Amino acid sequence: MKLEKAGFGAVEVVDRQSVSVDDFTLYPLFTGDLITLMRTLIPEERQSSVATAVVVRAIRSASAA
Amino acid sequence: MSTDLLHSEDRKSMVREAYQAVVSTHGTVACKLYSEEQLTLVPPSARDIALGVGNHMKYADIRPGDVVLDIGCGGGIDSVLAAHATGPEGTVYALDFLPEMLERTATAADEAGLGQVVRPIEGEMEAIPLPDRSVDVIVSNGVINLSPRKARVFAECARVLRPGGRFCVSDITIVEEQLPPEVLVHPAAWAG
Numbered sequence: 001m002k003l004e005k006a007g008f009g010a011v012e013v014v015d016r017q018s019v020s021v022d023d024f025t026l027y028p029l030f031t032g033d034l035i036t037l038m039r040t041l042i043p044e045e046r047q048s049s050v051a052t053a054v055v056v057r058a059i060r061s062a063s064a065a
Numbered sequence: 066m067s068t069d070l071l072h073s074e075d076r077k078s079m080v081r082e083a084y085q086a087v088v089s090t091h092g093t094v095a096c097k098l099y100s101e102e103q104l105t106l107v108p109p110s111a112r113d114i115a116l117g118v119g120n121h122m123k124y125a126d127i128r129p130g131d132v133v134l135d136i137g138c139g140g141g142i143d144s145v146l147a148a149h150a151t152g153p154e155g156t157v158y159a160l161d162f163l164p165e166m167l168e169r170t171a172t173a174a175d176e177a178g179l180g181q182v183v184r185p186i187e188g189e190m191e192a193i194p195l196p197d198r199s200v201d202v203i204v205s206n207g208v209i210n211l212s213p214r215k216a217r218v219f220a221e222c223a224r225v226l227r228p229g230g231r232f233c234v235s236d237i238t239i240v241e242e243q244l245p246p247e248v249l250v251h252p253a254a255w256a257g
Contacts, residue, residue: 006219
């Protein structure tokens with residue numbers, strides 16, 4: 001895992017939330033054409049969870065460079 | 066001549082253009098993610114433009130007097146919340162590569178009466194303009210996924226954090242196999 005390679009320890013995911021296509025409409029990188037593409041190509045029953053928002057915690061190891 | 070297979074400059078331009086054009090979400094994102102108690106601590110200017118993806122601030126364990134780095138401060142909501150937690154003895158470095166966002170964060174901090182605690186700094190997360198071992202806590206909300214060089218970002222975080230320093234970020238993850246190829250090749254799918 002990239003965080004551990006960088007010198008972090010005690011890496012943990014403390015929260016996970018599903019992200020839907022509707023959620024993505026709020027963010028500027030997800031343009032109208034991309035949202036339309038997602039609504040067209042992703043089966044409706046899967047559109048409620050197309051990504052996961054996570055909260056990650058870690059501690060910088062004392063031994064890191 | 067080398068070729069940048071990560072399309073770093075293209076990605077940066079795409080993010081810059083998208084975020085420079087950001088308009089108010091009227092608090093839609095903030096109200097979805099943050100508690101009422103947290104929302105009472107931030108001015109409307111920061112609430113309305115919030116574009117984070119999670120509420121890592123409730124897990125960040127920021128203490129009075131801490132030095133905090135908010136990577137990709139955007140409209141300033143997390144910088145203001147961090148400044149409330151550090152109090153006047155602490156410092157919150159609000160890092161963003163867009164001057165427009167730094168202005169928004171400075172305005173939000175002033176409106177919250179925390180302008181002396183929040184220090185906007187222009188720079189990139191792949192080359193954080195702070196000294197080694199100068200930070201107690203790093204927070205970030207939906208920003209690190211935008212970097213084509215995430216390992217470099219994590220290395221920079223490790224460099225600026227003091228030993229024992231805390232890293233607490235919200236971000237988006239996708240499982241590529243679950244998305245159609247037509248979506249994956251869209252430029253916005255570089256983020257993730």
